[in-house]
Amino acid sequence: MKFFIDTANLEQIREAYDLGVLDGVTTNPSLMAKEGIKGVQNQRDHYVKICEIVKGDVSAEVIATDYEGMIREGEELAALNPHIVVKVPCIADGIKAIKHFTAKGIRTNCTLVFSKGQALLAAKAGATYVSPFVGRLDDISEDGIALVADIVEMYRYYGYETQVLAASIRHTKHIVECVEVGADVATCPLSAIKGLLNHPLTDSGLKKFLEDYKKVNG
Ligand code: G3P
Numbered sequence: 001m002k003f004f005i006d007t008a009n010l011e012q013i014r015e016a017y018d019l020g021v022l023d024g025v026t027t028n029p030s031l032m033a034k035e036g037i038k039g040v041q042n043q044r045d046h047y048v049k050i051c052e053i054v055k056g057d058v059s060a061e062v063i064a065t066d067y068e069g070m071i072r073e074g075e076e077l078a079a080l081n082p083h084i085v086v087k088v089p090c091i092a093d094g095i096k097a098i099k100h101f102t103a104k105g106i107r108t109n110c111t112l113v114f115s116k117g118q119a120l121l122a123a124k125a126g127a128t129y130v131s132p133f134v135g136r137l138d139d140i141s142e143d144g145i146a147l148v149a150d151i152v153e154m155y156r157y158y159g160y161e162t163q164v165l166a167a168s169i170r171h172t173k174h175i176v177e178c179v180e181v182g183a184d185v186a187t188c189p190l191s192a193i194k195g196l197l198n199h200p201l202t203d204s205g206l207k208k209f210l211e212d213y214k215k216v217n218g
Contacts, residue, residue: 009034013054
């Protein structure tokens with residue numbers, strides 16, 4: 001399973017990259033706003049900086065919600081760097097835009113997906129990635145991981161090549177559950193990625209190894 005980090009924070013992206021396990025980055029307008037990145041040019045410069053750190057897929061989301069606007073913006077974003085994946089919301093004009101981008105060889109991430117039907121449309125339009133939002137479904141007492149599992153099963157049954165990118169991952173257990181249901185990618189906060197490392201038996205085992213080493217070697 002590929003690991004993406006879900007942030008626009010350059011320090012966190014560098015830290016995850018330095019860990020040696022990072023395959024890409026996803027951003028969205030809220031994450032860009034959180035970093036205080038204002039204005040079209042600054043935002044585009046920021047995407048390029050992210051691409052230079054990661055050298056893997058970097059999702060950059062269109063702001064337009066109409067077909068022509070999405071096409072214009074998506075083509076500009078894709079031209080910034082070969083690693084850019086154009087992120088498009090799962091609305092009617094978005095599905096049409098994904099079809100257009102697919103025909104032009106521009107890779108896409110269909111975002112804000114909350115149902116199997118939406119995921120079906122994204123795959124039929126040729127999206128590179130589909131992003132079911134796990135945490136936001138859990139927030140309303142639905143089962144986000146069950147949706148990821150259903151989409152994986154549907155894509156395998158029909159042979160769709162769209163990769164299932166589990167998004168809105170909130171914690172380490174979500175990542176492990178994504179593995180269990182066969183998600184292609186999980187995009188996670190840095191805290192959830194680092195959380196995978198934690199185990200008290202690792203800490204106590206390492207402490208004992210070092211103590212025993214010192215007993216003999218001083
Ligand atoms: O990738 C989508 C993600 O950023 C949404 O996460 O935590 O705002 O639901 P969250």
